[in-house]
Amino acid sequence: MPDLVFQIIGGTQSYDWGKIGDDSKVAQYAKAGIPDFKFDESKPYAELWMGTHPNLPSRLTNGEKLSDHLKANTHLLGESILSTFPDSIEGNLPFLFKVLAIGKALSIQAHPNKQLAAKLHFERPDLYKDANHKPEMAIAITPFVAMCGFRPLSQIAVYLNQIPEFAALVPSSLRDNFIANSSLPATDPEIKSLLRDVFSAVMMAPEDDVKIQLRKLVGRYLSGGFIEDERSIFDLVVELDRQFPNDIGVFCVFLLNIIQLEPGQAMFLGAGEPHAYISGDIVETMATSDNVLRAGLTPKLRDVPNLVSSLTYKAADPSVHLIRPLPPSFSNPQRTKLYNPPIQEFSVCSTTVTPEKEELHTEIYGPSLMVVTSGAGQIMWIDAGQKNLALKEGSVIFIASQTPVTFEGDMTFYRAFFEG
Structure with missing residues (x-):
C-alpha cells in the first residue's frame, strides 16, 4: 500500500519579475527541497509550483508524476473530492x-470566470490553455504590496478632477459624467457602466498620448510637485515607470486600490477582479488554471478587449479583499490559522510549531499539500504502525484524506487542502 504521507518535488518558474538568486524565497526553498536543483545566483526565481497542473507537475521522489500516483491510488484523495470534481479521478x-x-x-491582469475561460480556451487554446477559472488567495510571507480591485468611486473622481495627466486620457464628457455621478451607489448599473468606460478609455488610450502624459506626470513628481491626494502614490508611480517605462499600466495606480499586507495577512481575488502584485514573497493558492488576461506592466501579450469585457467593476475599499483567519476545527487555534475563501476548490492553514509542544491536525476530509517556509521538524502519522518524515525549510509534503498528522520541531508551514 502507498504511504498516506510522502514528500513531493515541486518545480520553479523563472520570470523577469522574480527576485534574483538568494534574495528569492523560491530559490531558497528550491535549493533545500528539490534534489537536482541547479542554482544560478544571477537568475530571477519567481514561482515554486506544487500540484498536478500539467504545465509544471509535481513528482514523487522516485520521479513518478503526482497525478499518475493519485490516479492509481484514488483512495488517497477521498470520496468527497472524487464526487465533487470529476477530473480528480484522473489524479488531478x-x-x-x-x-x-x-x-x-x-x-495588470484579471482571471476569467468558467464561462469565459471555456470560450477563450476554445478560441485560443495556444494562449488560454485550459477551460477553468482561477480565483486565487495570497498570504504574505514577507511584507507584500499589490494593486487589487477598483478604488472607491469618490477616490477615482478626485483623481480625474485633480490629476491633469490622468484626466487627459479620458474624454472630457465621460470624465465630467463620471465625476457628477460618483456619489451613486457602487452597485448602480449606471456608475458601473461609467467606470467600465473610464477604464476602457485609459487602457486603450493612444500610445503617444500615454507617453506624453506619463512623462509629464513623472517629471512633476521628480521635481517635487504633487498635491496631498497624490502623496501616498507618487513613489509607486515613479517606481513602476522605472520598471516599465511609458507603460499604460502605471496609470492604474489612480484606478485600483493599493494594499499592503504584513506577514500572515491574506487577500482573495475572484474572477474578474483586476490586480497586480508589486513586491514581496507570498504563498498563493488558486483553482487549477493558468489563464491570465493581461493589459499592462508586461512584455507579454496584452488582451485588453477581453480584460475590459470580463471585469466585474466592483468599486470598494481594499479591505473587502482581505481574508481574516478563523480558528480551525482540526487544530489548536493558538498555533494554526485557517484562511477560508468563498470558493469550493481550496482552503489554506498556516501553522507555527515550537519545541515546547507537538501540534496535532486531526482528520481533513480531502487531500492536502504543505510547504515548510521556515525552520525544521518532523511529521508523524499512524499507518500500520507509527511513521514519520523529517521536514526542513523547502520540504513539500502530500497528506492523504482523513489522515491525522502530528508535527514537532521549530517551524512554520502552510497547508492547502480541499475539504468537502
Whole structure:
C-alpha cells in the first residue's frame, strides 16, 4: 500500500519579475527541497509550483508524476473530492499551490470566470490553455504590496478632477459624467457602466498620448510637485515607470486600490477582479488554471478587449479583499490559522510549531499539500504502525484524506487542502 504521507518535488518558474538568486524565497526553498536543483545566483526565481497542473507537475521522489500516483491510488484523495470534481479521478487536484517571490510588478491582469475561460480556451487554446477559472488567495510571507480591485468611486473622481495627466486620457464628457455621478451607489448599473468606460478609455488610450502624459506626470513628481491626494502614490508611480517605462499600466495606480499586507495577512481575488502584485514573497493558492488576461506592466501579450469585457467593476475599499483567519476545527487555534475563501476548490492553514509542544491536525476530509517556509521538524502519522518524515525549510509534503498528522520541531508551514 502507498504511504498516506510522502514528500513531493515541486518545480520553479523563472520570470523577469522574480527576485534574483538568494534574495528569492523560491530559490531558497528550491535549493533545500528539490534534489537536482541547479542554482544560478544571477537568475530571477519567481514561482515554486506544487500540484498536478500539467504545465509544471509535481513528482514523487522516485520521479513518478503526482497525478499518475493519485490516479492509481484514488483512495488517497477521498470520496468527497472524487464526487465533487470529476477530473480528480484522473489524479488531478482542484487547486494549485505556489510560492511567489516578487522583485518587480507583475502585469495588470484579471482571471476569467468558467464561462469565459471555456470560450477563450476554445478560441485560443495556444494562449488560454485550459477551460477553468482561477480565483486565487495570497498570504504574505514577507511584507507584500499589490494593486487589487477598483478604488472607491469618490477616490477615482478626485483623481480625474485633480490629476491633469490622468484626466487627459479620458474624454472630457465621460470624465465630467463620471465625476457628477460618483456619489451613486457602487452597485448602480449606471456608475458601473461609467467606470467600465473610464477604464476602457485609459487602457486603450493612444500610445503617444500615454507617453506624453506619463512623462509629464513623472517629471512633476521628480521635481517635487504633487498635491496631498497624490502623496501616498507618487513613489509607486515613479517606481513602476522605472520598471516599465511609458507603460499604460502605471496609470492604474489612480484606478485600483493599493494594499499592503504584513506577514500572515491574506487577500482573495475572484474572477474578474483586476490586480497586480508589486513586491514581496507570498504563498498563493488558486483553482487549477493558468489563464491570465493581461493589459499592462508586461512584455507579454496584452488582451485588453477581453480584460475590459470580463471585469466585474466592483468599486470598494481594499479591505473587502482581505481574508481574516478563523480558528480551525482540526487544530489548536493558538498555533494554526485557517484562511477560508468563498470558493469550493481550496482552503489554506498556516501553522507555527515550537519545541515546547507537538501540534496535532486531526482528520481533513480531502487531500492536502504543505510547504515548510521556515525552520525544521518532523511529521508523524499512524499507518500500520507509527511513521514519520523529517521536514526542513523547502520540504513539500502530500497528506492523504482523513489522515491525522502530528508535527514537532521549530517551524512554520502552510497547508492547502480541499475539504468537502
